[in-house]
Amino acid sequence: MASFGKEFTTEMERIERFYPNKQAMLLPALHAAQAERGWISDSTMQDIADYLSIPKTRVKEVATFYHMFHLKPVGKYNLQFCNNIACWLRGSEELIHHAEKKCGIQMGETTPDGNFTISEVECLGSCGTAPVCQINDDYHENFDVQALDKVLGEMK
Amino acid sequence: MPNIVVDGVQVEFKPGEKIIDVAARAKNVIPRYCYHEGLSIVAQCRMCLVEIEGQKKLVTACSTPCTDGMKVNTTTDRVKKSVAGVQEFLLANHPLDCPICDQAGECSLQENSYKHGNEDTRFDFFRRTYIDVDMGPSIKKNMNRCIHCTRCIRYCDEVGQIHEMIAEQRGNNTAIVTIDDKPLQTAYAGGLADVCPVGSLTTKDFRFKKRVWYLKTAASICDGCSQGCNITVSHDAGLIYRLEPRENQEVNKWWMCDEGRYGFHHVHSPSRVMSPTDLRTSEMKSLNWSEASNAARELLKSARSIGLLVAADATLEEVVALKKSFPQAEFFSFSIGVDKSEDDKATDHLLRRKDKSPNLRGLEEAGFKPFSSFDPKNFDLCVFVSAGKVRLPYGIAKLAKKSIGMGLFFKEELTGLNLVLPACSTYEKAGTFVNQQGKKQCFAAAVQPVGMSRPLENILSALSDGARKVG
Numbered sequence: 001m002a003s004f005g006k007e008f009t010t011e012m013e014r015i016e017r018f019y020p021n022k023q024a025m026l027l028p029a030l031h032a033a034q035a036e037r038g039w040i041s042d043s044t045m046q047d048i049a050d051y052l053s054i055p056k057t058r059v060k061e062v063a064t065f066y067h068m069f070h071l072k073p074v075g076k077y078n079l080q081f082c083n084n085i086a087c088w089l090r091g092s093e094e095l096i097h098h099a100e101k102k103c104g105i106q107m108g109e110t111t112p113d114g115n116f117t118i119s120e121v122e123c124l125g126s127c128g129t130a131p132v133c134q135i136n137d138d139y140h141e142n143f144d145v146q147a148l149d150k151v152l153g154e155m156k
Numbered sequence: 157m158p159n160i161v162v163d164g165v166q167v168e169f170k171p172g173e174k175i176i177d178v179a180a181r182a183k184n185v186i187p188r189y190c191y192h193e194g195l196s197i198v199a200q201c202r203m204c205l206v207e208i209e210g211q212k213k214l215v216t217a218c219s220t221p222c223t224d225g226m227k228v229n230t231t232t233d234r235v236k237k238s239v240a241g242v243q244e245f246l247l248a249n250h251p252l253d254c255p256i257c258d259q260a261g262e263c264s265l266q267e268n269s270y271k272h273g274n275e276d277t278r279f280d281f282f283r284r285t286y287i288d289v290d291m292g293p294s295i296k297k298n299m300n301r302c303i304h305c306t307r308c309i310r311y312c313d314e315v316g317q318i319h320e321m322i323a324e325q326r327g328n329n330t331a332i333v334t335i336d337d338k339p340l341q342t343a344y345a346g347g348l349a350d351v352c353p354v355g356s357l358t359t360k361d362f363r364f365k366k367r368v369w370y371l372k373t374a375a376s377i378c379d380g381c382s383q384g385c386n387i388t389v390s391h392d393a394g395l396i397y398r399l400e401p402r403e404n405q406e407v408n409k410w411w412m413c414d415e416g417r418y419g420f421h422h423v424h425s426p427s428r429v430m431s432p433t434d435l436r437t438s439e440m441k442s443l444n445w446s447e448a449s450n451a452a453r454e455l456l457k458s459a460r461s462i463g464l465l466v467a468a469d470a471t472l473e474e475v476v477a478l479k480k481s482f483p484q485a486e487f488f489s490f491s492i493g494v495d496k497s498e499d500d501k502a503t504d505h506l507l508r509r510k511d512k513s514p515n516l517r518g519l520e521e522a523g524f525k526p527f528s529s530f531d532p533k534n535f536d537l538c539v540f541v542s543a544g545k546v547r548l549p550y551g552i553a554k555l556a557k558k559s560i561g562m563g564l565f566f567k568e569e570l571t572g573l574n575l576v577l578p579a580c581s582t583y584e585k586a587g588t589f590v591n592q593q594g595k596k597q598c599f600a601a602a603v604q605p606v607g608m609s610r611p612l613e614n615i616l617s618a619l620s621d622g623a624r625k626v627g
């Protein structure tokens with residue numbers, strides 16, 4: 001078992017008093033672990049289970065349920081396109097194709113240099129400013145091809 | 157007592173009871189998938205929706221507690237439409253492979269389809285498919301048939317107390333699998349086939365052996381250990397096909413262990429001795445029953461002292477018959493795991509016991525002495541009674557001056573015996589066992605005695621004349 005770093009444990013100790021039991025801390029634990037390790041590997045699931053004293057099944061169920069937990073390593077920049085109805089009507093499909101062409105990869109893949117990942121996510125809750133792309137933790141609203149080219153250029 | 161009215165029928169309830177159970181008492185079986193009396197309630201399948209007068213929304217009967225005077229309707233158009241909708245939704249991705257599915261005939265999905273579903277499907281698209289994982293020696297998984305009721309996950313967590321089953325992914329992609337695709341590590345895996353309402357989890361042992369509608373059933377008791385789990389024996393044309401737990405809240409609730417569940421194959425084993433066999437000469441000779449009784453009488457006549465070693469799966473009725481037939485003899489009991497019932501204890505959190513015989517307490521109450529005090533050399537003749545699954549110590553008959561075996565013997569166990577009189581195994585006879593709690597439990601015979609085997613009582617009454625003259 002690899003142990004978590006200081007940031008993870010401090011965060012867990014900070015929030016512990018807000019939760020009725022350790023199992024309830026599973027979501028924040030997954031977030032903190034992903035922040036530390038970049039993605040949720042199988043052994044990370046086991047580490048979280050050990051840390052919270054819950055069965056690994058409970059961790060895996062939640063980790064595979066939510067798309068925001070990466071079950072494979074992702075690139076330095078993770079382009080998460082919403083493709084639900086509002087974004088789709090406003091041209092998300094075209095944006096996705098453009099990004100795929102630019103990066104030379106398909107949806108769900110990561111560039112060989114480890115810089116970019118393109119993924120599709122469910123509604124980001126920002127339909128008023130569709131189409132939306134979330135790059136790592138930041139929202140890019142009213143997105144279009146020009147804006148996409150611009151950020152891709154900046155991120156190299 | 158407070159009561160509710162279900163479809164016009166008044167039923168009493170105890171506070172806390174859910175509509176689904178109370179309605180069942182009035183013979184109104186509300187359709188269900190995720191609900192199982194022995195598992196926690198999740199109310200996720202929505203099959204049990206009912207209408208309560210005065211409430212706007214339909215409610216789940218499995219999770220809604222009764223309140224006094226509540227009027228429940230299970231047959232309104234709204235309920236019918238909703239239940240048919242759930243049913244249609246579950247069938248959207250179902251392979252509909254009933255002709256090759258072992259659950260057919262006892263499948264909730266099939267039954268509810270007939271009772272509550274639409275005749276047709278409106279689903280024209282490709283159906284979702286999965287690749288199956290190996291779940292170990294007991295259970296076969298067919299994920300395509302799964303309806304995601306999660307009973308199996310709760311069964312593992314709550315009954316088996318292993319956390320090995322998991323709902324991976326979500327929505328349309330949900331897969332019910334074992335964690336990391338590992339085989340299940342539990343002595344209770346077979347129960348998954350009982351709780352799974354469809355053909356997604358079936359036992360490898362019973363798979364493709366028999367269509368369930370050909371099976372007849374008998375109420376019996378497992379003879380695998382001193383717990384005495386209540387079971388149902390399914391059989392057809394003299395063959396046993398499977399054992400399943402039968403609900404008894406005081407003994408085994410709804411469950412049984414795998415050892416017990418699959419512990420019937422010895423009954424039809426080809427190496428079982430099925431006719432009376434004379435072993436006094438170097439040549440093994442099959443006898444008819446009158447020759448056999450004569451041979452036994454001869455052996456008994458010359459014996460001044462007789463000791464009986466009786467495996468503790470003899471029934472109380474057999475014990476009485478033995479005592480009557482051998483009034484002067486000494487009786488010893490034999491069990492596996494313990495010498496005396498006071499050494500018996502639970503070996504896991506649920507059912508299994510250290511004493512691997514079903515009636516040691518019954519034998520002790522009848523005055524049988526423990527095996528540790530048995531010395532075959534003290535007797536002119538030893539009678540070894542093996543009435544069920546418990547195997548007597550291998551080769552013990554070699555230590556006896558003379559010996560008769562009565563009961564269930566296998567060809568490889570005959571060393572040292574002079575005569576074998578084949579009698580019934582547990583599932584070929586009716587009788588009574590006393591379990592570890594001291595509970596007397598009666599059971600019925602499931603199948604006819606195999607081959608020339610006879611009930612022990614019949615064998616004994618045929619020779620009792622000879623035996624009475626002894627001593």
Ligand code: SF4
Binds near residue numbers: 356
């Ligand atoms: S395998 Fe059976 S018990 Fe488990 S979720 Fe699927 S249908 Fe329910």
Ligand code: SF4
Binds near residue numbers: 378379408
């Ligand atoms: S616990 Fe004992 S009595 Fe119950 S099924 Fe298992 S072996 Fe049979």
Ligand code: FES
Binds near residue numbers: 199205216217218219
């Ligand atoms: S049986 Fe009530 S919701 Fe499943």
